[in-house]
Amino acid sequence: MTASAEPTPDDVVSAAKALHALTAIPDHSPRWSNTAEPTQWTATHTIEHISDALLFYSGQVARRADAKLPVLRDGRDAPVSEHLDNVLSSAHVLAALLRDLAEERAFHPSGSADAPGWAGMAVTEILVHGTDAARALGVGLILPENVCARTVSRVFPWIDLTLARPPELLLAITGRFSIDGVHSDPDWWWQSAPLVEWDGLPRRRDVKPGWT
Incomplete structure (x- = not known):
């Protein structure tokens, strides 16, 4: 399969x-305390992480940052249903900021990212960690095929899109699924800068994760 465009x-x-x-699981369900493997977080904390990441991304993009900006996170306790709603609100905010970014860029530890790079990273955060939470909860998620295809081709350009369905590829790259021909590197990293700047090699993380 070939992706025809970059992530939007x-x-x-x-x-x-x-x-x-995920909203089918009530706030009071003990399943929200299950570990969302391969992380060591609970399913609840995993959802909180997604909205935290989107908030961080939004701040970087809004200020056209040239370095990593501080972001407050892990704030007041709230029902997980509110955190899920906050993920959607944060996604809308980031999307609006990316539409305004145009040809400009903003700093991310993986590189000076343009709008498609930021979109691809955000999609990865949402769908990969969303899958972690879903598995912990025993809920099946349907990941959007075209969104995953655009994301894999843009931020993981060394991956052969013909090896499997795009959602499976996205999960395989990040260590959540096994596919022959796809190396699940624990230090996987994004090609967040424009593809014209890619050196043709798989990206690997060279800094410690900012979220624990």
Whole structure:
């Protein structure tokens, strides 16, 4: 399969909407305390992480940052249903900011990212960690095929899109699924800068994760 375009701001919102199935699990369910493997977080904390990441992305893009800006996170306790709603709201905010970014860029630890790079990273955060939470909850998620295809081709350009369905590829790259021909590197990293600047090699993380 070949992706025909780069990830868009609308893809960020579509990814967030894909998590709607998680709302079927009530706030009081003990399943929200299950570990969302391969992380060591609970399913609840995993959802909080997604909205935290989108907030961080929004701040970087809004200020056209040239370095990593501080962001407050892990704030007041709230029902997980509110955190899920906040993921969707944060996705809409980031999407609006990306539409305004145009040809400008903003700093991310993986590189000086343009709008498609930011969109691809956001989609990865939402769908990969959303899948972690869904598995912990025993809920099936349907990941949008075209959104995943655009994301893989843009921020993981070394991956052969013909090896499997795009959602499976996205999960395989990030260590959530096994596919022959796809190396699940624990230090996977994004090609967040424009593809014209890519050196043709798989990206690997060279800084410690900012979220624990």
